[in-house]
Amino acid sequence: MNAPHDRPAYTLRQLVMYFVRLGALGFGGPVALAGHMRRDLVEARQWITDGDYKEGLALAQLAPGPLAAQLAIYLGYVHYRILGATLVGIAFVLPSFLMVVALGWAYVRFGGLTWMQSVFYGVGAAVIGIIAISAYKLTTRSVGKDKLLWAIYLLLCAVTVITESEVAWLFLASGVLVWLWRAPPKWLGHGRANAIAAIPAPAASALLGTIDWPLLSQIGLFFAKAGAFVFGSGLAIVPFLYGGVVTEYHWLNEKQFVDAVAVAMITPGPVVITVGFIGYLVAGLPGACVAAAGTFLPCYLFTILPAPYFKKYGKLPAILAFVDGVTAAAVGAISGAVIVLARRSIVDVPTVLLAVVTVALLLRFRKLPEPAIVAGAAALGLLIYPLLHH
Known part of the structure; x- marks a missing residue:
């Protein structure tokens, strides 16, 4: 058990530098990033216990906002509390934020990114291979041989594939089901953490609404809503963004939005x-900064406010059962998301081969770095896509 007074096996600087590196080099979306954190911090370095990791994954899945960022913030909180959570959150998000701002500048300056489709054609297929391996590893470690957990996992996987979204109440229901099955309660006071977690959304929206410039205010409020009300992975935010950015506000056209994804x-x-x-x-x-702040502030608050309650009561049998149920649901939804994404990225024979080769390489060479695979897939995309689409 990691009590607050336990001496961690790592410094805050080491943890922050780990997340700078993961933010700069971690490909494959939330599934792969959550898998990296488990592999590196729980198994290889043993900085974080399996119990703390599971708590973080469950909390990240229960709270709205991007899963990987919330898991990172929680892992920063484990030993170094609010300072750790804050620094880890910034370290994780900042490298990729700087990259997308640079790409945004290039996009505006050079009138679109014609090469982007070629790169995405290759990378999209390789990314499916990367996240499929991560989903497989998460499944074998989190679900085990428990029949109830497998039933939850398969149900959530199917629901995610059919609806192409993540149904938040099913995560809660899964946790409650396993809790009632394994550790029937003598008391019913489990709603408090959720009540506390529900506080920050209006506050964050009100804060962002005070910005003077009307457009920045609009951007801030819209992205705060996206961060506050979209559950699960960053992949789940895409339909929500499309509805606002393209359909409601007409900020971008269809092609610009696809390029953004x-x-x-x-x-x-x-x-x-x-x-x-x-x-x-x-x-x-300014728009990039406000959009990023609007999206990540709610998820930061939704993580650090319930975290003390998760830490204090997280070892109770009822909470452990609840966490197991939510984790099984989360991994099921993640596996379903792999299938949803594969439908969009695996479009012909070359992309099928790219995905299969990626899986084979990762199974054969366990220490093969994902950025090397992504770079190779991007190069292949630049070669193959123009030949097929001219």
Whole structure:
């Protein structure tokens, strides 16, 4: 058990530098990033216990906002509390934010990114291979042989594939089901953490609403809503963004929005950082900063406010059962998201081969770095895509 007074096996600087590196080099979206954190921090370095990791994954899945960023913030909180959570959150998001702002500048300056489709064609297929391996590893470690957890996992996987979204109440229901099955309660006071977690959204929206410039105010409020009300992975935010950015506000056209999603996929770090690119296209650097702050502030608050309650009560049998249920649901939804994404990225024989080769390489060479695969896939995309689409 990691009590607050336990002496961690690492310094805050080491943890922050780890997340700078993950934010700069971690490809594959929330599934792969969550898998990296487990592999590196729980298994290889043993800085974080399996129990703390599971708590973080469950909290990240229960709270709205991007999953990978919330998990990172929680892991920063484990030993170094609010300072750790804050520095880790910034370290994780900043590298990819700077990259998408630079790409946004290039996009505006050079009138679109014609090469982006070629790169995305290759990278998108390789990314499916990367996240498929991560989903497989998460499944084997989190679900085990428990039949109830497998039933939850398969249900959530199917729901995600069918609806192409993540149904928040099913995560809660899964946790409650396993809790009632394994540790029937004598008391019913489990609602408090959720009540506390529900506080910051209006506050964050009100804060962002005080910005003077009408467009920046509009951007801030819209992206705060995106961060406050979209559950699960950064992938789940894409339909919500499309509805606001293209359909409601007409800030971007269809092609610009597709390019924005491509940028998110070919840059490392959290997928949801596409908000920085969108913000840049709409209102330059101030727009990028406001969009990113609006999206990540609610998820930061939703993580650090319930965290003390998770830490204090997280070892109770009822909470452990609840966390197991939510984790099984989360991993099921993540596996479903792999299938949803594969439908969009695996479009012909070359992309099928790219995805299969990526899986084979990662299974055969366990220490093969993902950025090397992504770079190779990008090069292949630049070669193959023009031949097939001319």
